[in-house]
Amino acid sequence: MGSTLAEKIIAKASGRESVSPGEFVTCAVDLAMMHDSGGPRRVEPILKRLDAKVWDPDKVVLITDHFVPPVDAMSAAILDLTRKWADANGITNFHDMQGICHVVLPERGHLSPGMFVVGGDSHSPTGGAFGSFMFGVGATDMAGVLVTGETWTKTPATIRVDIDGELGTGLSAKDIILHLCARIGMGGAEYQVIEYGGATVAAMSMTERMTLSNMAAELGAQAGLIAADATTTAYIEAAGGNPGNPAQWQGDADAKYLRTHTVDASALEPHVAAPHSPANSAPIDDHSTVAVDQAYIGACTGAKLEDLQMAAAVLKGRQVATGTRLLLAPASTRVTAAAAADGTLASLTAAGAILMPSGCGACAGYGAGILAEDEVCISSTARNFQGRMGAVSSKVYLGSPYTVAASAVAGRIADPREFLVGETS
Amino acid sequence: MNECGKAWVFGDNIDTDVLAPGLYMKGPLKVLAAHCLEAVDPDFAPNVEVGDVIVGGENFGIGSSREQAVQALQFLGVRTLIAKNFAGIFFRNALNFGVVALSCAEVDKITAGDQLSCDPEQGRITNHTTGETYACDPLPEQLLAMVTDGGLVDHLERRLAKKEHAS
Numbered sequence: 001m002g003s004t005l006a007e008k009i010i011a012k013a014s015g016r017e018s019v020s021p022g023e024f025v026t027c028a029v030d031l032a033m034m035h036d037s038g039g040p041r042r043v044e045p046i047l048k049r050l051d052a053k054v055w056d057p058d059k060v061v062l063i064t065d066h067f068v069p070p071v072d073a074m075s076a077a078i079l080d081l082t083r084k085w086a087d088a089n090g091i092t093n094f095h096d097m098q099g100i101c102h103v104v105l106p107e108r109g110h111l112s113p114g115m116f117v118v119g120g121d122s123h124s125p126t127g128g129a130f131g132s133f134m135f136g137v138g139a140t141d142m143a144g145v146l147v148t149g150e151t152w153t154k155t156p157a158t159i160r161v162d163i164d165g166e167l168g169t170g171l172s173a174k175d176i177i178l179h180l181c182a183r184i185g186m187g188g189a190e191y192q193v194i195e196y197g198g199a200t201v202a203a204m205s206m207t208e209r210m211t212l213s214n215m216a217a218e219l220g221a222q223a224g225l226i227a228a229d230a231t232t233t234a235y236i237e238a239a240g241g242n243p244g245n246p247a248q249w250q251g252d253a254d255a256k257y258l259r260t261h262t263v264d265a266s267a268l269e270p271h272v273a274a275p276h277s278p279a280n281s282a283p284i285d286d287h288s289t290v291a292v293d294q295a296y297i298g299a300c301t302g303a304k305l306e307d308l309q310m311a312a313a314v315l316k317g318r319q320v321a322t323g324t325r326l327l328l329a330p331a332s333t334r335v336t337a338a339a340a341a342d343g344t345l346a347s348l349t350a351a352g353a354i355l356m357p358s359g360c361g362a363c364a365g366y367g368a369g370i371l372a373e374d375e376v377c378i379s380s381t382a383r384n385f386q387g388r389m390g391a392v393s394s395k396v397y398l399g400s401p402y403t404v405a406a407s408a409v410a411g412r413i414a415d416p417r418e419f420l421v422g423e424t425s
Numbered sequence: 426m427n428e429c430g431k432a433w434v435f436g437d438n439i440d441t442d443v444l445a446p447g448l449y450m451k452g453p454l455k456v457l458a459a460h461c462l463e464a465v466d467p468d469f470a471p472n473v474e475v476g477d478v479i480v481g482g483e484n485f486g487i488g489s490s491r492e493q494a495v496q497a498l499q500f501l502g503v504r505t506l507i508a509k510n511f512a513g514i515f516f517r518n519a520l521n522f523g524v525v526a527l528s529c530a531e532v533d534k535i536t537a538g539d540q541l542s543c544d545p546e547q548g549r550i551t552n553h554t555t556g557e558t559y560a561c562d563p564l565p566e567q568l569l570a571m572v573t574d575g576g577l578v579d580h581l582e583r584r585l586a587k588k589e590h591a592s
């Protein structure tokens with residue numbers, strides 16, 4: 001019997017011929033990624049207790065994004081601690097205030113197919129878009145990895161999601177994953193692996209694939225993999241990374257999947273998730289009367305260059321509605337630079353978007369852009385749990401960058417297709 | 426690891442908010458533990474004894490990644506969890522903190538108060554009250570070693586001490 005992509009990576013990392021679902025293995029970690037919130041300040045006390053050093057500083061990537069830029073003395077102290085820890089531990093892959101970890105990591109060429117990667121953040125499945133087995137761990141697990149360079153895992157089974165058909169105008173990967181959140185449910189993937197495939201995924205850019213993998217976390221998957229192809233290789237090479245041998249990191253044709261879901265992308269409508277769960281998602285017309293106070297284009301999920309371009313396609317030559325504010329926090333400094341260079345940023349700011357620093361920002365309520373009591377926000381982020389973006393009574397709807405932009409113009413949740421008719425997506 | 430303990434039986438989807446209620450997360454572990462499982466059984470925290478066994482249904486530990494969900498149970502003296510299946514991150518946390526977590530398809534046969542013992546290496550649970558034995562997913566040697574040492578950090582502490590000794 002053949003192996004899935006996840007099984008092949010876990011077998012390599014654990015030094016075995018093959019592994020089967022349910023099998024416990026100890027794996028060598030190729031790369032460990034941490035950020036300022038869950039990183040040094042949480043792992044250092046454990047390292048101190050063990051009087052241990054980082055096993056291989058070159059395999060650690062440290063990124064500041066949660067408390068960036070600091071808004072008070074406490075967050076400034078966390079960043080200060082993070083910088084000093086990087087210095088003291090010889091971490092040269094330290095990206096300070098360069099953007100959100102899940103976007104900066106591949107942007108700087110750190111990921112390649114076949115890698116076994118741990119990340120100190122729940123959206124670590126994002127790295128699966130590059131054919132790496134990447135999953136999120138807590139502080140104790142991370143400390144163990146930092147000391148030994150290995151970690152244990154129960155080999156997950158793989159759930160295959162086949163997506164075929166051409167996405168219509170004004171639709172994107174975000175609509176697909178919101179649709180899946182409704183179908184599979186929060187946690188419905190039961191800590192198995194989701195592996196995306198099909199013609200629609202093959203036609204997607206890397207940043208769109210990252211959106212699918214990112215929100216595998218919402219489905220409760222350990223990882224959200226997409227096998228590498230020419231698109232992956234081209235991205236990694238452009239990022240200065242080493243794509244390795246992508247042909248080796250493909251699932252076998254006779255691999256065994258736990259189950260398979262199929263999605264017809266051509267029949268999909270823009271989706272919006274109502275408060276307070278991504279699983280509360282439905283086709284957009286259900287929500288078209290909801291007025292919005294704030295529209296937010298941000299986060300690892302929804303503020304990559306292509307996300308900004310989607311928003312610009314709607315906002316170009318239009319204005320954000322009076323009474324609604326549009327906050328824009330590009331996912332990384334490189335995204336900001338690229339959007340400035342290609343005119344995207346000008347279209348957005350001319351429409352009235354308020355430019356914010358690159359970081360987690362309002363996504364989890366760490367930075368600026370917090371919601372007041374009862375305020376309504378439409379957001380390109382991944383999660384709309386109660387109180388996550390501000391006051392407990394605030395309401396967050398999730399949508400694609402197209403939908404967020406259209407809603408900003410309309411002042412209510414709006415179908416982006418109304419603004420894109422006759423334009424090509 | 427073959428000691429006997431009394432079973433406390435719970436249903437499906439016992440989540441991390443039930444195990445470690447958000448309201449008490451900022452306080453000390455002692456206070457948090459006093460409210461562990463309160464929402465489903467207020468008698469549990471005041472009466473549970475060291476060595477007692479938690480028996481759950483599907484998806485035990487679903488919810489957030491908070492390690493306190495395990496720490497609260499551990500504080501109360503619980504060293505063994507048996508459930509139909511566990512939420513992935515909770516399962517990791519349990520073993521990393523030295524708590525045995527065993528997946529067993531036959532949990533429905535266990536009644537509250539039954540005296541249980543388990544052999545995680547062989548994958549066997551014995552119900553001394555009914556005389557039955559149930560199969561469960563065994564834990565591999567390296568994980569058992571970690572659990573026996575009291576969890577990941579204690580395990581590493583031992584490993585590192587041994588190395589130093591040897592060198």
Ligand code: SF4
Pocket residue numbers: 065100101102121123298299300301359360363364381382
């Ligand atoms: S942007 Fe939001 S979802 Fe992404 S890493 Fe930051 S807090 Fe998490």
